Amino acid sequence: MSYIRLVFTLIAFGVKKSMNSKSLNRIPLYRQARQQILERLCDGEWQVAESLPSEWELAEQLSVSQGTVRKALTELVADGVLYRQQGKGTFVAPGADDWAGMSMISPGLLSESPDRLQREFLGIARGNAPDDVSAALGLRRAAPVFRIRLLWRLRGQAVALDEVLLSAERFPALDSRWLRQLPGVWAVLQQHFGVRLRVATEQWRAVVLERDEAQLLAAVSGTPVLSHLRLAVDVNGAAVEWRQRLCLTDRLALTLQHSPA
Amino acid sequence: MSYIRLVFTLIAFGVKKSMNSKSLNRIPLYRQARQQILERLCDGEWQVAESLPSEWELAEQLSVSQGTVRKALTELVADGVLYRQQGKGTFVAPGADDWAGMSMISPGLLSESPDRLQREFLGIARGNAPDDVSAALGLRRAAPVFRIRLLWRLRGQAVALDEVLLSAERFPALDSRWLRQLPGVWAVLQQHFGVRLRVATEQWRAVVLERDEAQLLAAVSGTPVLSHLRLAVDVNGAAVEWRQRLCLTDRLALTLQHSPA
Numbered sequence: 001m002s003y004i005r006l007v008f009t010l011i012a013f014g015v016k017k018s019m020n021s022k023s024l025n026r027i028p029l030y031r032q033a034r035q036q037i038l039e040r041l042c043d044g045e046w047q048v049a050e051s052l053p054s055e056w057e058l059a060e061q062l063s064v065s066q067g068t069v070r071k072a073l074t075e076l077v078a079d080g081v082l083y084r085q086q087g088k089g090t091f092v093a094p095g096a097d098d099w100a101g102m103s104m105i106s107p108g109l110l111s112e113s114p115d116r117l118q119r120e121f122l123g124i125a126r127g128n129a130p131d132d133v134s135a136a137l138g139l140r141r142a143a144p145v146f147r148i149r150l151l152w153r154l155r156g157q158a159v160a161l162d163e164v165l166l167s168a169e170r171f172p173a174l175d176s177r178w179l180r181q182l183p184g185v186w187a188v189l190q191q192h193f194g195v196r197l198r199v200a201t202e203q204w205r206a207v208v209l210e211r212d213e214a215q216l217l218a219a220v221s222g223t224p225v226l227s228h229l230r231l232a233v234d235v236n237g238a239a240v241e242w243r244q245r246l247c248l249t250d251r252l253a254l255t256l257q258h259s260p261a
Numbered sequence: 262m263s264y265i266r267l268v269f270t271l272i273a274f275g276v277k278k279s280m281n282s283k284s285l286n287r288i289p290l291y292r293q294a295r296q297q298i299l300e301r302l303c304d305g306e307w308q309v310a311e312s313l314p315s316e317w318e319l320a321e322q323l324s325v326s327q328g329t330v331r332k333a334l335t336e337l338v339a340d341g342v343l344y345r346q347q348g349k350g351t352f353v354a355p356g357a358d359d360w361a362g363m364s365m366i367s368p369g370l371l372s373e374s375p376d377r378l379q380r381e382f383l384g385i386a387r388g389n390a391p392d393d394v395s396a397a398l399g400l401r402r403a404a405p406v407f408r409i410r411l412l413w414r415l416r417g418q419a420v421a422l423d424e425v426l427l428s429a430e431r432f433p434a435l436d437s438r439w440l441r442q443l444p445g446v447w448a449v450l451q452q453h454f455g456v457r458l459r460v461a462t463e464q465w466r467a468v469v470l471e472r473d474e475a476q477l478l479a480a481v482s483g484t485p486v487l488s489h490l491r492l493a494v495d496v497n498g499a500a501v502e503w504r505q506r507l508c509l510t511d512r513l514a515l516t517l518q519h520s521p522a
Contacts, residue, residue, distance in 0.1 A: 224485035
């Protein structure tokens with residue numbers, strides 16, 4: 001009996017040891033802690049603006065040191081997933097919205113306070129990814145994608161048109177009603193799929209409007225417009241959303257104010 | 262004798278106290294420490310990539326607590342003036358260059374590794390600030406300004422034209438030789454005036470090339486180009502540089518890769 005128990009103990013110890021050494025070789029402890037916190041966040045355990053348990057409690061729950069938890073939290077703060085309030089704790093940050101901090105104001109007049117843009121959901125369609133999109137999103141050629149169109153208005157006037165492409169295989173359950181209800185694609189991905197995005201790459205060009213785009217923007221085809229291409233990634237750095245925004249910038253300019261930090 | 266000394270001590274104490282209470286009312290201690298560190302940095306006491314004294318030594322030198330020094334350093338790290346290396350200390354960060362992390366790569370091909378751009382200094386002239394520039398830089402109407410022009414080339418081909426405006430009253434000694442020698446306007450301001458810049462506002466538009474700009478870019482006037490307007494501020498948040506960049510984006514797109522943090 002004691003022999004069996006000894007063998008069992010040795011096997012259990014061996015398994016545990018090999019698991020530990022394997023994962024320690026691959027991923028540092030604080031990254032594992034970060035991943036576990038992220039998973040609980042995506043499972044909806046904590047809502048936006050809700051505070052997380054203390055470092056001490058999290059350390060207990062995850063069976064790691066408080067220093068490891070602190071390092072994991074610091075990275076999640078840097079990622080914009082969490083934010084800290086001195087003396088109060090660590091909180092869940094709101095996900096960025098689709099317009100992502102930009103505004104449209106008079107060209108050159110940098111002190112103007114911007115008006116709020118209204119978002120209009122134009123529709124969603126299934127299709128196949130063009131080559132540049134499949135390359136950017138890391139999908140196979142002609143992979144199925146959702147193509148979502150949004151129109152942005154300022155005081156009733158159309159100012160920008162978004163074309164958003166997402167993998168239809170990653171988000172098969174995507175429902176157009178969610179896009180009507182929630183404030184944008186990012187909010188839908190966060191609320192219904194637990195995916196939080198940040199912009200990883202941006203690209204700007206001057207292009208001329210093609211006919212169907214001109215119709216949606218109530219503009220003349222051939223008008224020079226700003227093309228703002230954005231690639232957004234999830235917290236693990238995997239590309240999720242490809243988006244091209246066409247902005248009419250004859251009377252308004254696409255503007256971004258940076259915060260000091 | 263002891264009476265005189267007592268009076269002197271009281272006066273000195275009174276002065277010190279009133280200075281302290283005045284400055285404490287106006288500026289928190291850590292902001293004062295930050296300002297003192299900044300001034301020593303601008304005086305050239307520490308060079309780029311050089312490490313600062315320890316928090317403990319700085320606290321001694323500035324007659325404040327170590328916590329106050331840490332808070333001042335944390336803000337200077339957030340400002341991008343300093344950077345930290347775990348276990349090694351706090352170092353002076355290199356100033357951002359004029360192109361500021363952007364690159365020009367094939368439109369849509371977001372994984373392409375960019376070529377280095379060559380900067381060509383076209384010239385500097387004195388003039389009066391246009392109204393939008395004087396407003397943006399906080400100058401009086403028609404204040405004297407320096408107007409600097411730079412051309413950016415990729416493999417010999419002109420791709421972008423910069424027009425940079427700076428107050429001629431703030432930088433009266435600005436020398437065109439410095440602009441030829443150093444890698445850009447930001448490097449000149451940092452090295453010769455101790456002014457470190459960061460981009461505070463950016464504005465993008467699609468415009469068409471005018472004749473003189475078209476000549477400099479070896480392009481046809483009327484071509485749609487990207488206008489990228491940037492307002493840069495110093496470490497105290499005061500606007501210093503107004504810059505408009507015109508980019509030819511028919512074959513290349515202006516691109517920015519964001520780091521995760």
